[in-house]
Amino acid sequence: MTKRTGTPILSLKNVSKVFAGYRALNDVSLEVYPGQVLCLLGDNGAGKSTLIKVLAGFHEPTSGSLEVNGAPANFKSPKDASNAGIATVHQFGGTFPLMSIGRSFFVGAEPTKGWGPFKRFDKKFANETAVREMQALGITRVTDGDRLIGGLSGGERQAAAIARAVHFGANVLILDEPTAALGVKEAAHVLRIVMQARNKGVAVILVTHNVSHALTVGDHFAVLIHGSKADDFAKGERTREQITDLMAGGEAMAELEKELNTLTGSVEKIN
Amino acid sequence: MAKTLTTRLRDLARRPELGALAGTVIVYVFFSIYGGADFTALGGLSAWANIAAELLIISLPVGLLMIAGEFDLSVGSVVAGSSVTLALVSGYYGLPLIVGIIAALSLGLLSGFLNGLMVTRTKVPSFIVTLAMQFGLAGLTLGLVRLITGTTSIRLDGESWLKDVFGGKFDNQFENAIFWAIGAAILVTWVLQVSNYGNWIFALGGDIVSARAAGVPVEKTKIALFMSTGLGASIVGVIQALLYNGTSTGGGQSFVFNSVIAVVIGGVLLTGGYGSVLGIVLGTCTFAIVNQGVYYTGWDSDWAALILGILLLAAVLMNNTFRRLALSGGKKEVKKND
Numbered sequence: 235m236t237k238r239t240g241t242p243i244l245s246l247k248n249v250s251k252v253f254a255g256y257r258a259l260n261d262v263s264l265e266v267y268p269g270q271v272l273c274l275l276g277d278n279g280a281g282k283s284t285l286i287k288v289l290a291g292f293h294e295p296t297s298g299s300l301e302v303n304g305a306p307a308n309f310k311s312p313k314d315a316s317n318a319g320i321a322t323v324h325q326f327g328g329t330f331p332l333m334s335i336g337r338s339f340f341v342g343a344e345p346t347k348g349w350g351p352f353k354r355f356d357k358k359f360a361n362e363t364a365v366r367e368m369q370a371l372g373i374t375r376v377t378d379g380d381r382l383i384g385g386l387s388g389g390e391r392q393a394a395a396i397a398r399a400v401h402f403g404a405n406v407l408i409l410d411e412p413t414a415a416l417g418v419k420e421a422a423h424v425l426r427i428v429m430q431a432r433n434k435g436v437a438v439i440l441v442t443h444n445v446s447h448a449l450t451v452g453d454h455f456a457v458l459i460h461g462s463k464a465d466d467f468a469k470g471e472r473t474r475e476q477i478t479d480l481m482a483g484g485e486a487m488a489e490l491e492k493e494l495n496t497l498t499g500s501v502e503k504i505n
Numbered sequence: 506m507a508k509t510l511t512t513r514l515r516d517l518a519r520r521p522e523l524g525a526l527a528g529t530v531i532v533y534v535f536f537s538i539y540g541g542a543d544f545t546a547l548g549g550l551s552a553w554a555n556i557a558a559e560l561l562i563i564s565l566p567v568g569l570l571m572i573a574g575e576f577d578l579s580v581g582s583v584v585a586g587s588s589v590t591l592a593l594v595s596g597y598y599g600l601p602l603i604v605g606i607i608a609a610l611s612l613g614l615l616s617g618f619l620n621g622l623m624v625t626r627t628k629v630p631s632f633i634v635t636l637a638m639q640f641g642l643a644g645l646t647l648g649l650v651r652l653i654t655g656t657t658s659i660r661l662d663g664e665s666w667l668k669d670v671f672g673g674k675f676d677n678q679f680e681n682a683i684f685w686a687i688g689a690a691i692l693v694t695w696v697l698q699v700s701n702y703g704n705w706i707f708a709l710g711g712d713i714v715s716a717r718a719a720g721v722p723v724e725k726t727k728i729a730l731f732m733s734t735g736l737g738a739s740i741v742g743v744i745q746a747l748l749y750n751g752t753s754t755g756g757g758q759s760f761v762f763n764s765v766i767a768v769v770i771g772g773v774l775l776t777g778g779y780g781s782v783l784g785i786v787l788g789t790c791t792f793a794i795v796n797q798g799v800y801y802t803g804w805d806s807d808w809a810a811l812i813l814g815i816l817l818l819a820a821v822l823m824n825n826t827f828r829r830l831a832l833s834g835g836k837k838e839v840k841k842n843d
């Protein structure tokens with residue numbers, strides 16, 4: 235059982251989001267604590283993307299409220315969310331394939347040296363910092379900040395994006411399907427990095443539809459179905475089967491399995 | 506972080522500028538052989554260097570814009586419109602040259618600002634927005650000039666130090682535009698590769714959503730880049746009006762495609778996100794060498810267009826290959842290291 239004490243670093247209270255009559259999120263309440271991994275589970279179209287867009291400041295909730303460290307927060311833009319220490323890393327790392335590791339690490343927050351009109355991009359500092367931060371997350375193969383991001387593997391790109399977020403002081407890290415496009419080994423590597431971020435005291439929101447990955451790293455879980463929170467539980471409170479059934483819509487899954495059984499049965503008859 | 510010589514060589518071989526350099530060297534050698542001593546003499550040099558200089562003042566900002574993921578197809582009408590503005594203000598109405606020049610450059614900045622504003626506000630592709638500007642401005646220029654002067658060409662006489670600064674020559678054959686081009690190259694190198702604005706430009710062309718999320722001022726940067734192409738084009742308009750002592754409304758249209766050709770031959774990706782000043786300079790020189798070199802061979806000048814077409818296609822294919830290699834480099838190396 236994980237401890238759910240103290241003030242949540244980020245909490246949603248009865249948040250709904252309506253797009254032109256379509257209710258994408260319906261009365262969702264969630265709490266995220268420092269040093270914990272909250273896994274956000276749900277099938278495609280369950281509202282996971284809308285939820286993280288609300289958290290990241292891309293959408294304002296139609297009703298309900300957000301709180302950061304117990305104080306009401308109102309994100310008008312992604313900039314507001316990132317100022318509050320919330321960083322989002324997208325499926326492909328959200329980084330720039332044809333930029334160097336050092337340059338992409340500092341997009342929007344370029345380090346400079348010199349003064350006035352002679353102020354210039356500090357490439358040496360950028361490259362060294364980026365490489366150091368990536369190595370701190372266990373990516374030891376990367377030693378040259380001049381290399382292009384596109385030359386990294388999918389897992390390394392995720393690591394670069396996570397390293398960037400942690401470096402710029404993110405205390406809530408939203409990872410959108412970080413393992414979806416990766417192979418087994420690479421996915422394991424990314425999950426290890428998630429644990430490292432967690433151990434640094436970062437609150438991690440891991441969005442996934444892979445139950446195995448979620449169970450490996452999650453402290454707390456929330457399942458979304460059709461925009462509503464269907465369940466909310468701590469590690470060890472549900473079995474893998476219960477979670478899978480829930481994600482697929484419970485009864486619907488049982489019916490589907492029964493139907494599949496009749497199909498395979500009829501195939502056997504033909505043979 | 507010391508790099509071995511082999512790593513350095515490998516990094517160099519991966520740079521698309523190498524292809525651009527090969528292109529420049531090949532066409533230069535080609536026309537040195539078939540164009541004879543006249544091409545390699547000072548006269549030949551000045552012929553293509555003048556073309557390259559005027560084109561470079563436009564292709565440099567066009568290249569920056571393409572790296573940021575946008576096109577500007579309105580530069581032709583901006584060249585024509587600004588040289589007409591100068592001729593109209595200082596020639597037809599006889600106002601001081603400085604007033605005409607300021608008016609011409611303002612036209613370039615204004616049209617660039619409007620392009621940038623429309624692209625960032627409406628999300629209509631810049632390809633269409635600037636094409637509309639190209640036609641709209643051409644029509645407006647032609648219509649107004651005919652209405653005011655009753656003709657389509659205006660003379661611009663009179664001597665001034667400003668005439669020399671923009672439209673003068675040195676050594677009787679080299680245009681002062683060469684100095685403007687060198688200045689533009691230094692300025693653009695500073696912006697793209699030294700200052701932190703360069704990072705924004707690369708990021709815009711690489712992934713605009715992430716760039717915005719990372720705090721890059723997307724709209725301001727784009728508008729500034731469109732204004733820089735407008736400014737570059739209007740400087741060339743001023744240079745041409747002063748060089749040829751007047752202007753006709755149809756001039757300058759070839760810059761639209763020539764600037765794109767030069768930039769792409771220079772290794773800038775059409776899809777944005779990658780490119781360099783050195784590449785753009787080399788691509789522009791390649792264009793100018795082919796454009797002028799053909800006159801020294803004694804062949805029909807039509808062949809220059811064929812060569813440029815082939816070079817453009819080869820460059821695009823090479824840039825795409827580079828892009829693919831750059832994006833798959835990691836996977837190959839993982840296999841090697843495993």
